[in-house]
Amino acid sequence: MKTPVTLLTDFDDFYVAAMRGVVVSHGVPVYDIYHEVPPQNVRAAAFILRNVAPYFPDGTVHCVVVDPGVGTERRSLVVEAGEQYLVGPDNGVLVPAARELDDDPTFYDAPYDDPESHTFHGRDVFAPQAARVATEGIRSVAGAPVEPIELDVGAPAFDGxxxxxxxxxxxxxxxxxxxxxxxxxxxxxxxxxxxxxxxxxxxxxxxxxxxxxxxxxxxxxxxxxxxxxxxxxxxxxxxxxxxxxxxxxxxxx
Amino acid sequence: MKTPVTLLTDFDDFYVAAMRGVVVSHGVPVYDIYHEVPPQNVRAAAFILRNVAPYFPDGTVHCVVVDPGVGTERRSLVVEAGEQYLVGPDNGVLVPAARELDDDPTFYDAPYDDPESHTFHGRDVFAPQAARVATEGIRSVAGAPVEPIELDVGAPAFDGxxxxxxxxxxxxxxxxxxxxxxxxxxxxxxxxxxxxxxxxxxxxxxxxxxxxxxxxxxxxxxxxxxxxxxxxxxxxxxxxxxxxxxxxxxxxx
Amino acid sequence: MKTPVTLLTDFDDFYVAAMRGVVVSHGVPVYDIYHEVPPQNVRAAAFILRNVAPYFPDGTVHCVVVDPGVGTERRSLVVEAGEQYLVGPDNGVLVPAARELDDDPTFYDAPYDDPESHTFHGRDVFAPQAARVATEGIRSVAGAPVEPIELDVGAPAFDGxxxxxxxxxxxxxxxxxxxxxxxxxxxxxxxxxxxxxxxxxxxxxxxxxxxxxxxxxxxxxxxxxxxxxxxxxxxxxxxxxxxxxxxxxxxxx
Known part of the structure; x- marks a missing residue:
């Protein structure tokens, strides 16, 4: 079985299916992580991905679309973390999972052409990038290494x-x-x-x-x-x- | 195509995804039965599994986690029923499906080591067991034959x-x-x-x-x-x- | 990877799983489009299918069950549209997607024997037909070419x-x-x-x-x-x- 692409979004609607179609069109199996992330809640999505990603196999490409900045100049990122890959917007959502999977993950800019839609980068940018990483490897999508926007979902010290x-x-x-x-x-x-x-x-x-x-x-x-x-x-x-x-x-x- | 593992839970949350990851990590395709079983409702889950399991192919391993007793001493069971397999807690949830699939199903204790988590046996006990049944066969998981806790969801006689x-x-x-x-x-x-x-x-x-x-x-x-x-x-x-x-x-x- | 069957229904319940089982039993992978279509809303389902189907690969068989007429004499249809196939009731639900995928799609009657259930044609009629189209080709299911019941979800002219x-x-x-x-x-x-x-x-x-x-x-x-x-x-x-x-x-x- 090929290593899969997973999807994690806040869509909670039929929009997810177009992303499934894009991935399946590349001959790659696709699995859901979750689609009922509270709308635009980047912290919740980051928390979920960090907790779930370690249970997927080497080679898995996790595609995350919780993206309040869609349509702005925010970058797309592709991340090499342990033996897994992460694709999504540069808003911090990928960071806690990347650091959970790897002490020193590498974040790359993932440049994209002006997509078909200005509002649905999940279908038109991130899913195609994830499918290419799964089929052609990370070099097919990765541009320059970059410093990601940081996001930290834990963990405070407990001294009593x-x-x-x-x-x-x-x-x-x-x-x-x-x-x-x-x-x-x-x-x-x-x-x-x-x-x-x-x-x-x-x-x-x-x-x-x-x-x-x-x-x-x-x-x-x-x-x-x-x-x-x-x-x-x-x-x-x-x-x-x-x-x-x-x-x-x-x-x- | 390999025979699949199915998942039936009352999680209705991202927790299901970790179970998907565990199964996929064994190279086994995973399909959902349903995850919005009313919380802790063993009877509803038993009813659903009994109705749905017969439509899956020979070799399918159904993994059920509706488990009010998680963290107690309740056993894990693996069941051979017709040409299918069932994995889940010993609370009756597997019984109606087992008897629907087979006049004389065999229930086995499925012993497990102390899991990583005390609260998430779906991810740490049942999904790994289901994946092993799918890849290595029931002997890899089954212990002694046992009498399961019974549960009957039907069917009263109708004499008018x-x-x-x-x-x-x-x-x-x-x-x-x-x-x-x-x-x-x-x-x-x-x-x-x-x-x-x-x-x-x-x-x-x-x-x-x-x-x-x-x-x-x-x-x-x-x-x-x-x-x-x-x-x-x-x-x-x-x-x-x-x-x-x-x-x-x-x-x- | 085999070309998949997709499922689009208004079931929003465990019933979908029996359809998954039927398809998987034919050795065909199955993916969800959406199952929370507003109950019996044929227009919404037609709109969703038209928007999503183009993102699936050639050979995909889309199986749609939004079917207020279940149990009546309404026909089952199988449609050849571009390089994809559509299966569902003859109530218009397949028409906008068919015309989106192909300027001149062909609609066929898909006759079926009296099914096991009078109320669940998704499991007993449409899913088996979709699986047969995926495995044996459209001729295995298609009867005579027919004119479908029409349904139009767009698109008005805009002259200001x-x-x-x-x-x-x-x-x-x-x-x-x-x-x-x-x-x-x-x-x-x-x-x-x-x-x-x-x-x-x-x-x-x-x-x-x-x-x-x-x-x-x-x-x-x-x-x-x-x-x-x-x-x-x-x-x-x-x-x-x-x-x-x-x-x-x-x-x-």
Whole structure:
């Protein structure tokens, strides 16, 4: 099986299908990462890509279109990161995944001709570039090495307290933060307690450690400190949304 | 083309993509069954898998993650059913599909090492197991044969009356029940009438047999007795939701 | 890689998966176009297919199931259009795409035996036909050439004014019309202004030409005249929904 192209967008509409068609037309299989990224939310898309990309095989080309700057002069980038490739706009969305995949990823400008559409670079610029990387290699698309626009979705230090950002609230209501869960494990230990926005919560290995409906803190599936509730919404329990900051303290704090 | 792995979850979020990555990393094509199963609704997922699995080819490995018990001691199962394979938690979700595919399916314990995450067994346990079944065969994953936790989503007898369960309400508002449609056909016949929760409804071959907006009973696409309305919601007309019981009687009843 | 079958439906539910299984069982890869077409909205589905199909490779078989007439005597059609194939009900849904792909497409009756289900022709009629076209060629399914039921989703002339139809509102709130954008470009020119329902709007190349929240007109990604707003909803700004007519005039008009 050929290595695939993946698609990650905020389209949540039939527009994705034209990108699939472009990739398939190059004889390359295409898989979805996610298309319901909150509209124009570059930080959420960057977080998702960083968490998901490592599970794809060598040679995969991830094509990301969360692009508030479409139609402006912003560059297209192609990135070599570990054994994978990333294609998308130069707005930071590719950066956290690139650094997760590779200590020293290389970012290249990916110049493009004036596309058919001024508003749909996903179909007319990024998908064709991703398909070419998959079929002809990165040199077919890469221009000069460049410094990308930076974006950092984590991870604050935890020395007994930290301000963390809720970077994502999933459909279960889990409030995923950018705080590294391992640091909390070291300081607090499973079975201990943390204080989140002034509220004492059990810090457990898994949802099943608390009763139904009870709120807890844990290390989420992506290694981040997370507020959850068993068969309920941790985000609702704390009244937080993506983008909010929360304080996390050890109980003695 | 290699036989595929399918994914059925209640994730409805980007988490599915990491499972896709795991499967694709084994060189196996992956297809979605559905990811918007109502959260933690094992019965709905079991119903969906039973109805959809028979349409997939021999060798398919269905990977199901609707798993309220994640993080507890519940087992992982791998099932040989007809010429297909099922992988998922031992909570009953695989059972109706297994018995639909095979009169005598074999359930095996599928032991796993402590996974990377305590909360995301879909990515860290079930997807890797499904991919191994697809590439190395069931022996690579199967431990001892076991008796699974049972779950039965159908089908009550109909001797002129029955209590049926609404197991699923689809996006069109069709209220799909666990009552075998064939029995109603034999007793009532198309063009006749049935009494559902005390309300007389025409029993027809197809939606188009009634006027727009009118409520009817029919045999749904999965062979189940179903309450529908032409270009409207049968579930709303009867005021029923998934999990509700309804009485179904012949008109004389 | 084999040429794929694509699926376009209004199912928005697990039913799509049975169609995937049918296609995969024929050894043919299957890709989604879109499954959240507004229920029974044949015009929206026709618009989507016309816009997306050209981006798929030669040999692709597009299988469309938006089918208010399921269970009636309506025909199934198979269409040869350019180097692609279309399969679906004879209700007009295939016509705009067929004419987009080919100046002179050929429509054939695609007779079918009484299917397993009276309500799920997507699984029992159209998906099997599409898979056979993909594997055995169009002759395996095509009966007599026929005149299809017509459906026209565009495109009114623009001689300085026009009545246009909003054929689709996407998740960003862009109101996509059936008016050919090129004609507006010729008459008005980028940087000019148009009057839409009596309201003066800038006519620009891209969203980024206006301030955040500001409403504008532009040529959408499918070549249609479109009302949008930068990081906001153009449809809300004008108070229009799919199916509404709007007047478009040059400013002098």
């Amino acid at each position: 307290e930290a301000r963390a950002e809720v970077v994502y609230v999933d459909r279960f209501g889990n409030a995923v933060t950018n705080l590294d869960g391992d640091e909390v494990v070291r300081r607090v230990g499973y079975g201990g307690e943390v204080v989140v926005d002034g509220r004492i919560l059990p810090f457990e290995r898994t949802y099943a450690a608390v009763d139904r409906g009870e709120t807890l803190a844990l290390v989420g599936s992506h290694g981040g400190f997370e507020i959850a509730a068993r068969e309920a919404s941790g985000a609702d329990a704390l009244g937080v949304s993506a983008g909010d900051e929360i304080t996390v303290e050890t109980k003695e704090g | 009356e029955a209590r049926a369960e609404v197991v699923y309400v689809d996006r069109f508002g069709n209220a799909v029940t666990n009552l075998d449609g064939d029995e109603v056909v034999r007793r009532v016949g198309y063009g006749g009438e049935v009494v559902v929760d005390g309300r007389i409804l025409p029993f027809e071959r197809t939606y188009a047999a009634v006027d727009r907006g009118e409520t009817l009973a029919l045999v749904g696409s999965h062979g189940g007795f179903e309450i529908a309305a032409r270009e409207a919601s049968g579930a709303d007309a009867l005021g029923v939701s998934a999990g509700d019981e309804i009485t179904v009687e012949t008109k004389e009843g | 004014e026009a009545r246009a139809e909003v054929v689709y509102v996407d998740r960003f709130g862009n109101a996509v019309t059936n008016l050919d954008g090129d004609e507006v470009v010729r008459r008005v020119g980028y940087g000019g202004e148009v009057v839409v329902d009596g309201r003066i709007l800038p006519f620009e190349r891209t969203y980024a030409a206006v301030d955040r929240g500001e409403t504008l007109a532009l040529v959408g990604s499918h070549g249609g005249f479109e009302i949008a707003a930068r990081e906001a909803s153009g449809a809300d700004a004008l108070g229009v929904s799919a199916g509404d007519e709007i007047t478009v005039e040059t400013k002098e008009g």
